[in-house]
Amino acid sequence: MRVCLCLNLTNNSNEENNEVPIGDGIFAGVKIMNIFAVLILMLFAHIVDDFYLQGILAKLKQKGWWDEKAPEKLYQYDYIVALIIHALSWAIMISLPILFVSAWNPHWAVYLMLGANLAIHAVVDDLKANKHKINLIADQSIHFVQIIVTWCIWAFVL
Numbered sequence: 001m002r003v004c005l006c007l008n009l010t011n012n013s014n015e016e017n018n019e020v021p022i023g024d025g026i027f028a029g030v031k032i033m034n035i036f037a038v039l040i041l042m043l044f045a046h047i048v049d050d051f052y053l054q055g056i057l058a059k060l061k062q063k064g065w066w067d068e069k070a071p072e073k074l075y076q077y078d079y080i081v082a083l084i085i086h087a088l089s090w091a092i093m094i095s096l097p098i099l100f101v102s103a104w105n106p107h108w109a110v111y112l113m114l115g116a117n118l119a120i121h122a123v124v125d126d127l128k129a130n131k132h133k134i135n136l137i138a139d140q141s142i143h144f145v146q147i148i149v150t151w152c153i154w155a156f157v158l
Helices: 037-052 065-071 078-101 108-129 136-157
Strands: none
Touching: 037 078, 037 136, 065 078, 078 108, 078 136, 108 136
């Protein structure tokens, strides 16, 4: 059975020109995954990962926590590991809708965007949590811009 999870990119009633088949599987007969639904899912994934799933990493990515709890020189850079783990989790979470609609076989640039989002997210969180250069509003605004840029590249360039 052939799956056709499709992106309806135009209002053209000729379905054959609007469909992008993505493989076989349990979603046979599913016809449309609107590109705007992918954006909404990416934003939802951001909220889930950045606020609900972060857990202990919220403390561990703060250099001050390590200075207080483990002041030994051995642990002076451990906060960076926590920043990277959280940024990786976030980058994967916001990429899941794109990976899903591309049947887990996306354009290579999606992986490049995932890596760029990981790096940007880690730097932005460090600026907020450790350098105190930006506040939560700036932090979240930058993350939303990351999501929108990633989505635009995927939806309109790739």
